Amino acid sequence: MQTANSQVNCSSASDIIGALQNILAHSQQISDFKTPHSRANHIPNTNYPAIELKGECISNIVAERQQQLDTVLLDISGLATVMGNIENLHKQLVEQKNKIIQSMTFYKGLVSSLWRLPTEILSQIFHLCLPEDKYLSPASKQAPMLLTTICRPWREVAMGTPSLWCRLHVEPTGRDWEKAVAFYHSWLKRARGYPLSLAFKCWNSPEHLSLLQPYVKQISSLAIRVYHRSGISENLLNDLPRLPALQELVVQARQAPNFSPMTSISTSRLPSTMRSLDVSDLPVFDITRLSWFNSVWVHLTNVKISTSHPGALLYLLRLCPNLSSLTVRTSSFYKAQILEPLTHANIQSLSIVNHSRNIGCLTGLFNALSLPNLRVFELCYGASNLWSRKVLKAFLARSRCSLESLIFSGQLTVTEVQQAEYIALIPSLNIVVDYSSQHFS
Known part of the structure; x- marks a missing residue:
């Protein structure tokens, strides 16, 4: 007798349907458990296992029920396997559906004038997508990061437009700082030598200096918020590398009323390119x-x-x-x-x-x-x-x-x-x- 176990490895829709049909056929074959001697099930005396009723031995009926039970157990096991295959097949079909929709969208887009725009014009459009903030937060759901996830052509244009990556807001990340530094470097390298505008939400560690070092010749705008209450020395700013292209410097110390970082910054570190200085938040x-x-x-x-x-x-x-x-x-x-x-x-x-x-x-x-x-x-x-x-x-x-x-x-x-x-x-x-x-x- 063929059982659902023969269909354990089924993966296609036809195999799954065949396995289900086999299981259904088996269940119909053994759905009637009545015999002419079913009333014997109520006989209270069980001391005689070999009683024969009208030529049929009860032991033969028990053996038949055992065979039926084994078949049902096999079908249950096979059905569990089939159900797992159905779930896997459903996932595959959903993935195929998404790929088909994505492919349709791509080919429909080929007839759109948007795909025929020159790279220079598309880059300008991307600029209009940028937030109006002076310094950009590297969030995945806003430009420019969002533009790299739409499609491959857009990603190539976005990654190849240095001016999209010239502004960055650096935030403290605690234990994940090393991972964050790698991300920040990948962002800033895309600027390819363009002038950079950087803001540090919390300037409280020498590690921040290491992030600046590779770009000292590019940084034109630098904003620093110092948290002195955390025990960081104000001399940290004195270690600021020379920034020969710096045009704008902003220093804030709102949580440190007695903090005077400008007393420790050597004038040699403020170049003649400086045009804007904001120290209104300081003493x-x-x-x-x-x-x-x-x-x-x-x-x-x-x-x-x-x-x-x-x-x-x-x-x-x-x-x-x-x-x-x-x-x-x-x-x-x-x-x-x-x-x-x-x-x-x-x-x-x-x-x-x-x-x-x-x-x-x-x-x-x-x-x-x-x-x-x-x-x-x-x-x-x-x-x-x-x-x-x-x-x-x-x-x-x-x-x-x-x-x-x-x-x-x-x-x-x-x-x-x-x-x-x-x-x-x-x-x-x-x-x-x-x-x-x-x-x-």
Whole structure:
């Protein structure tokens, strides 16, 4: 008698169907277990195993049932095997379905104009897919990583476009740092010598320096957030390699209020290519600290800094003759004082961010300052302040600038009457009152 065991190795749909048909046939053949002597099953006396009823021996019936049981057990084993084969076959069919759909999609795509686009145009489209963030997170579900998973042609174009890989946000990964370094290197190597913009979310280990080393001649922008509370020495920044192509440096230390990393960075490590410096998150600068960077200030066009000394601010402007944009953060200015007049011809954007009610020094500062090329002026306060309209109007009149935007943000209140006074001085002036400013977040 053929059993399902003969079909144990079946893998095709026809083999599986054949095995199932055999099992079904067997079950039908032995589905009736009644005999003319079934009532003998109820005989209570079992002391006579060889009782014969109408010429048929019970022992023969038992032997037949044993054979039937063996057959059923074999069928059950075979059915289990067939069910496993069905599951495997289902997986194979699903995989085949996906491959067929993928192949259909590919060949349908061949008639699409998208596939006939030159590589240069496709590269530009890929650029438009990049997040607007200054530094890109290496996430698999966003460009440029996502572009490498769509299809082989797109992967080749994405991998072959160096400018897609020039920005990177490096995050700490703990025990997986070595694996992460390998990934970061593979990312940065795709830039093929293009200028790099790198950001380190947590600069707290000499290992980060090793990541920079192969690309020191490419790094044009570097942002570092230092966590001093973890016990990392601020001298770590002094080990920063020379970056001859560096144009922008950002240093943050929000969790280390007494951290002064700029005191340990040698000026020789800040090249003449520097154009932008953002240390507004660091402790306030005074004139002494400003003097440490005389060789750097002269080249800067954009500065963000914290200071509570009005004289230091004017001194900074003297050190930066090419400065076009300045943001000053302060929590407490000194009292008003008479300062030596200063005219800076290149400042186009000025932002004063004050966190306290004390604005006495602003009076002395703006009485001494003239900015004839100023285009955007922002005053932002974290607390309600009594701002002297007379001082501001005198500053604008003295500067004779073609101011385009005057922005009041934070908690500074400006009435419509006051706005009209400023517009009377500069008719084309656009005044913005923004109470949702994020300067104080």
